Amino acid sequence: MNTFRAIGATTFLAPIPVVMLSCRGTEPGFERDNLITVAWAGVVNSDPPMISVSIRPERHSHAQISQSGAFCVNLIDKPLCRATDLCGVKSGRDIDKFAETGLHAQTVEGFPAPALAEAPVFLCCRVDRVIPLGSHDLFLARVEQVYVRDALFDPDGSLHMARANLVSYAHGEYFPLAPRPEGFFGYSLARPDVLHRRLVEPYAKPRRGGLAGPRR
Amino acid sequence: MNTFRAIGATTFLAPIPVVMLSCRGTEPGFERDNLITVAWAGVVNSDPPMISVSIRPERHSHAQISQSGAFCVNLIDKPLCRATDLCGVKSGRDIDKFAETGLHAQTVEGFPAPALAEAPVFLCCRVDRVIPLGSHDLFLARVEQVYVRDALFDPDGSLHMARANLVSYAHGEYFPLAPRPEGFFGYSLARPDVLHRRLVEPYAKPRRGGLAGPRR
Numbered sequence: 407m408n409t410f411r412a413i414g415a416t417t418f419l420a421p422i423p424v425v426m427l428s429c430r431g432t433e434p435g436f437e438r439d440n441l442i443t444v445a446w447a448g449v450v451n452s453d454p455p456m457i458s459v460s461i462r463p464e465r466h467s468h469a470q471i472s473q474s475g476a477f478c479v480n481l482i483d484k485p486l487c488r489a490t491d492l493c494g495v496k497s498g499r500d501i502d503k504f505a506e507t508g509l510h511a512q513t514v515e516g517f518p519a520p521a522l523a524e525a526p527v528f529l530c531c532r533v534d535r536v537i538p539l540g541s542h543d544l545f546l547a548r549v550e551q552v553y554v555r556d557a558l559f560d561p562d563g564s565l566h567m568a569r570a571n572l573v574s575y576a577h578g579e580y581f582p583l584a585p586r587p588e589g590f591f592g593y594s595l596a597r598p599d600v601l602h603r604r605l606v607e608p609y610a611k612p613r614r615g616g617l618a619g620p621r622r
Numbered sequence: 623m624n625t626f627r628a629i630g631a632t633t634f635l636a637p638i639p640v641v642m643l644s645c646r647g648t649e650p651g652f653e654r655d656n657l658i659t660v661a662w663a664g665v666v667n668s669d670p671p672m673i674s675v676s677i678r679p680e681r682h683s684h685a686q687i688s689q690s691g692a693f694c695v696n697l698i699d700k701p702l703c704r705a706t707d708l709c710g711v712k713s714g715r716d717i718d719k720f721a722e723t724g725l726h727a728q729t730v731e732g733f734p735a736p737a738l739a740e741a742p743v744f745l746c747c748r749v750d751r752v753i754p755l756g757s758h759d760l761f762l763a764r765v766e767q768v769y770v771r772d773a774l775f776d777p778d779g780s781l782h783m784a785r786a787n788l789v790s791y792a793h794g795e796y797f798p799l800a801p802r803p804e805g806f807f808g809y810s811l812a813r814p815d816v817l818h819r820r821l822v823e824p825y826a827k828p829r830r831g832g833l834a835g836p837r838r
Contacts, residue, residue, distance in 0.1 A: 408739055410728075410769035413781070417665040418745055418768045419673050420697060420783070421790040421799060423638055448664025449633040450676045451755035457635050458674065458760075460666045481636060484804060491810040512626075523624055529634055537753075539667035539762070544674075546755070552634045553626035565629070567636070567793040574637040574790045577783040579803035583637060587795035588700060594707040 423447045424575035426486070426493055427459060428511065428520045428528075429477040431470035439511040439520045441503040442467035443494030445575045446542065447479065455549040457531060460542040466499040471545065474518045475533045480525035483571045484582050490573070491580065517550070526555045526570040585609075636792035639663045642702070642709055643675060644727065644736045644744075645693040647686035655727040655736045657719040658683035659710030661791045662758065663695065671765040673747060676758040682715040684759065690734045691749045693763070696741035699787045700798050706789070707796065733766070742771045742786040801825075 424445045431437055446460035457479065461468045471477050482490050489507040496503065504511055511520035514530055521528040531547035538544075559565055574581050586609045593601060640661045647653055662676035673695065677684045687693050698706050705723040712719065720727055727736035730746055737744040747763035754760075775781055790797050802825045809817060 409772045410744075411772055411775060413768050413770055415671050415765050416768050417668055417671045417673065417765060418697075418743060418770075419639055419641070419663060419665050419695060420743075421637060421639060421788050422665060423635055425635070446665045447635060448666075448674060448676075449635050449638060449662045450664075450674065450760050451758045452633055453757040455631050455633045456755055457633065458664060458666065460664075479635060481634075487804045488810045491805055491808065495808055495811060527634060527636075528626075537762075539672055541669040542667045544666050544762075546753075546760075549631050549633065552629050552632050554629055554634075556625045556627055559627060568795065572637050572792055573804060574799060576788055576799060578807045579784065580805045580809075581799035581803050583790060583792060583797035584800055587797050588703045588789060589707055589796045591794045592707065592711055593796075594704045595711060 418577070420576035421574040421581065422576070424482055424490060424573060424580060426480045426482060426490055426522055426525070427467060427471070427477045428480055428522050429467055429470045429474065430519055431473040432518075433469075433473055436466070436470050436473060438498065438502060439504055440467055440470055440498035441480075441493045441507070441509070441522065442498065443490050450546060456534065457529065457547055457549060459545050459547070460539070461545065462542055463538075466497050468543065470498075471533065472536070476517065476519045477531055477533075477547070478514070478517075478519050478521040479529040479531055480522035481527040481570070482573045483526050484573060485571075486524060487573050487580050487582075514551075514553075521553065526558060526572070527567075528553050634793070637790040637797065638792070640698055640706060640789060640791035640796060642696045642698060642706055642738055642741070643683060643687070643693045644696055644738050645683055645686045645690065646735055647689040648734075649685075649689055652682070652686050652689060654714065654718060655720055656683055656686055656714035657696075657709045657723070657725070657738065658714065659706050666762060672750065673745065673763055673765060675761050675763070676755070677761060678757060679754075679759055682713050686714075687749065687761065688752070692733065692735045693747055693749075694730070694733075694735050694737040695745040695747055696738035697743040697786070698789045699742050700789060701787075702740060703789050703796050730767075730769075737769065742774060742788070743783075744769050
């Protein structure tokens with residue numbers, strides 16, 4: 407049997423998401439497109455689709471999002487990891503983070519926040535309410551639209567998110583996901599042929615003259 | 623430049639946590655120790671340390687946690703992945719999930735919810751408030767104490783969470799984290815010697831007669 411050691415009251419949940427929020431304020435001094443990295447984000451509701459992000463009230467992005475009532479959540483892949491870290495330690499009050507990282511703002515027609523053009527996926531979110539919790543304010547937001555990079559779709563229209571090489575965050579470190587999943591929702595009750603089709607076939611070694619597994 | 627395809631309003635945030643909550647109700651019919659799998663969890667505040675979990679009101683665990691005002695968040699490693707999936711598709715109203723999975727409830731002195739003895743880490747959480755959002759109720763909870771498996775500590779007392787082999791959830795699939803991190807918080811501004819010490823040395827190939835890198 408395991409034994410345990412108490413380490414105190416801490417926010418030790420892991421792995422958690424790491425995403426870049428993109429936003430733009432409406433008041434003088436806040437109108438420059440900005441990127442902020444947050445690890446304190448989560449899905450909170452399915453109908454209507456809602457997510458939450460927690461931001462310290464003193465952050466530049468907190469004012470920007472409060473002014474516009476909107477932001478994009480940009481998912482992070484391995485090539486974006488270093489820029490993600492940088493956008494988590496510098497403030498948009500002091501620097502232009504798009505210029506500093508060489509990344510690009512993407513305009514979303516009719517939406518008051520920019521997206522990150524280099525993200526594999528971005529979610530356009532509208533603030534529903536803000537709940538002060540102490541060190542952080544919890545923003546509950548509705549997801550209005552989700553955009554996925556074209557390259558993640560096959561010509562038949564099927565979407566292959568496992569190719570996106572997403573990055574997670576755990577206890578102060580950024581971890582890419584393993585290249586193949588351990589299982590899928592419901593796999594503990596799936597028939598052997600379904601398990602094989604979902605968990606073995608797509609990752610089999612390429613045959614001579616055949617196609618490789620999923621690109622990653 | 624990337625082009626994007628709109629896929630509608632969905633909860634497409636990823637990677638997200640996947641954890642098992644352990645709980646026990648106080649009213650007749652709800653008193654059996656239970657496990658429920660949730661992917662809709664997140665850190666929401668650091669001072670005081672708080673996390674959120676979203677649960678559908680019709681779930682057996684929703685009633686149990688509402689009655690006791692407490693639950694444990696059990697982090698998930700690779701060996702727990704199949705049981706985690708099973709506890710996400712079956713209801714504690716119908717079956718004893720500890721018995722069904724062969725897992726064990728761990729009593730926490732003075733705390734009204736059991737923990738999962740096989741978890742690498744568990745967080746004892748006390749419900750602060752519940753916010754109905756539609757399909758789900760958002761439970762905001764204070765973390766009272768965190769327990770970490772003894773085996774994750776070195777004899778010198780240092781904690782090595784990367785050995786825990788944690789599992790993340792992305793778009794319907796369970797993904798272990800890659801065996802080594804891409805970076806650590808602040809690495810984009812770290813000196814070369816710090817980068818080497820944190821990201822290269824611990825993962826170097828074992829030398830003849832020497833020690834291997836971190837156990838995983």
